[in-house]
């Protein structure tokens with residue numbers, strides 16, 4: 001039985017005041033049901049504050065990206081080993097904004113995935129197709145290539161220690177959510193692809209959907225057999241909206 005996971009990606013948003021307000025408001029909804037686990041990924045600068053404020057909560061902490069190196073002359077970077085010191089559990093790797101704006105290839109994403117696992121943190125592998133690829137009917141081949149790059153580098157068993165987030169790029173921040181049926185079709189095909197390599201990993205791995213999920217669209221998505229939660233951007237910045245998504249998973 002896979003637990004529903006609702007994860008908020010705050011991206012480049014926040015302030016000390018906002019971190020406090022949001023975390024305070026989310027503690028109660030996050031504690032309402034064991035059926036749903038909750039995590040937030042603030043900007044790196046706020047990880048220390050978030051760790052302290054989450055101490056008496058059931059909300060896990062995540063980071064939005066990681067460097068492949070542990071330490072050294074890599075200006076501006078942050079390593080999984082550093083995240084561990086701040087109580088981080090999850091690390092997003094391969095978010096489409098990293099792939100697009102920072103030119104991260106499948107190979108770079110796979111190396112980041114390996115670096116996160118190396119520290120026994122949970123990589124959240126983000127995969128998904130662009131609008132052009134969606135319209136060309138290439139969704140499945142794109143997500144399979146993104147998955148296979150990680151499998152080639154880390155082995156299929158590594159995905160058993162990770163979370164997958166299917167995020168169609170055309171749905172991120174656009175207000176266009178894939179219908180539950182479209183998302184379920186891709187999630188099911190992802191699980192089928194993994195099952196050919198390891199049935200246990202395929203059955204156990206949580207596959208989140210991401211792309212303009214809101215309080216009123218979450219329940220329909222979570223009702224689908226292969227959708228195990230959501231990675232949420234914009235709606236994660238509004239306590240009421242994010243709480244509604246959490247409750248939809250309960």
Ligand code: PEP
Pocket residue numbers: 009167171172173174175210211212213231232233234235
């Ligand atoms: C995301 O950034 O992972 C995301 C899904 O964003 P949004 O919910 O705003 O589409």
